[in-house]
Amino acid sequence: MLHTCKMCGGILELQDKAKIVTCKYCGTRQTIPCPDSERIAGLYEKADGYRRALEFDKALALYEEILNEDSSDAECYWLALLCEFGIEYVEENGGEKRIPTINRMQPVSVLDNANYKAALQYATEEQAAIYKAEAEEINGIQKGILEISKNEEPFDIFICYKEGDGQGRRTLDSVLATDIYELLTNEGYKVFFSRVTLDDKFGVAYEPYIYAALQSSKVMIAVGTKREHYDAVWVRNEWSRYLSVIKSGAKKVLIPAYKDMDPYELPEEFKHLQAINLGELGYQQDLVRGIRRIIEPAFQQEEKVATDPLMQRVVLFLEDKKWDEAEQAADKILREIPGHIKAETAKLMIAMHISGNGDFGAWALRPPETPILDILGKGSEAEVKELREYLLEKLPEEPEKLYNACIEKYESAQCSEELFPCVEVLRSLKGYRDSKKLWSQVRERAEDLRKREQEKYNEIMSLASSNIASDVETALRLMKESSSPLIKAKDISRCEDHLKMIHGAAVIQRMMWILLGVTILVSILFSVFVLLD
DSSP states (O other): OOOBOTTTOOBOOOOTTOSEEEOTTTOOEEEOOOOSSHHHHHHHHHHHHHHHTTOHHHHHHHHHHHHHHOTTOHHHHHHHHHHHTTEEEEESTTSSOEEEEESSOOSSOGGGOHHHHHHHHHSOHHHHHHHHHHHHHHHHHHHHHHHHHTTSOOOSEEEEOOOBOSSSOBOHHHHHHHHHHHHHHHTTOOEEOHHHHTTTOTTSOSHHHHHHHHHHOSEEEEEESSHHHHTSHHHHHHHHHHHHHHHTTOOOEEEEEEOSSOGGGSOGGGTTSOOEETTSTTHHHHHHHHHHHHOOOSSOHHHHHTTOHHHHHHHHHHHTTOHHHHHHHHHHHHHHSTTOHHHHHHHHHHHHTOOSGGGGGGGTOOOOSSOHHHHHHHOOHHHHHHHHHHHHHHOOSSOHHHHHHHHHHHHHOOSGGGTHHHHHHHHHHTTSTTHHHHHHHHHHHHHHHHHHHHHHHHHHHHHHTOSOHHHHHHHHHHHHHOOOTTOOHHHHHHHHHHHHHHHHHHHHHHHHHHHHHHHHHHHHHHHHHHHHO
16 A cells, blocks of 8 residues: 655655654654555545545545444544544645644534544554644644634525636636625625635635534525536535535525536435526526525515615606606616516516506506505515515406517517516416417527527626636627626626736736846847947
């Protein structure tokens, strides 16, 4: 068996049947395994490879397999402990010495860990001394993590995803996770999203903050577009730890959220979980509805937006029967906050050309006692929902106008969100004429438009993440020209900032070339003068 240093990975030089050795590369005195068969030696080597690659779950499974055959192997218990805590040895201040870092923080002290106690039970006196010294060091780090994490505010939701593709670009997973983060934040939830939450934590260890968020979050959303992204080291590290917390009895829920992949490709550990397809029309509403069953947000977004100037403009446009302007304003709200109940209700009123209580007669409906625009502008979320359900479920006895409006919208729609109200309205017509067939056609077209919008959005965002100025300029132009609901003001702002950074770097590079040219010219002139002398 080839023995490698647990800390630096260097090859160890062993004496006969030694259980303790000092690495000549990093100087660490350490214990080593002593397998009694080639098969066990092979398991150790394979597990060591996984552990060094930070694939701790896979390594731990192999160590447990070894312990099933030999339950008195002290070193195997110790290595299993290292995997439980995700111990990685890193260089200290650029020197040769390696120190442990914790990537899988546990709430129970390492000194009380079952594997640690078993390692001491079966260890020689010399082995036990090394285990105790290392455990004390890990325990000190553990206390530091707990000290930081206990001061962190609790989160409602943890978004787990793969940020980079390994070539310096964002993944589609990251883009989808950003959309989910903005959706849930606007709904009033406190969301842990590493791209944002850890943005100001440069130069410090992330583990205390990740640990605190994993412990406090009641829901984890695991976003992925490829199986290998779910299996990426740090992604698996997060969701596997969360599942472990659930298995220990915590009342938490993990929601796999996938796109562009078969649900059967999801990790085996997700098979018993209810997943959500991010490629389906209306997934935002389904996601929010599902999360609301688990946890209520700290505030109701609809109450917050009720006084928003944009919603007030929608009400004013409706009052003046300016249907197009009202629809544009409502669409703008829905682009920022998909599923916004007041904006959706306004879209339904626009489709029915209802701007006041007097318009209900055209639909053979009795108007509510409170003026409808007061409900829309100042009413509570419950009141607006009741109004919307009334419009959808009880209308209409004479639906011809609404049916024709849906046909007109179906033929003229340029983006998927224009068709959302039609889907709802046609469902409410319950068999009027061929509304069922039209509903199917509208839904299919909406999904097709949504798919095209997403493909175009992905193409634009790929260009925007480039480090080539012309690509970013093209992305910026396409963003400004696009009417896609997926393009948000934040995307344009980030793209503009990225372009400024590229141009700034180009200016610096040109200045350096000019300076280099001047330096060479001066050097040549100096050489000429010396020769002339």
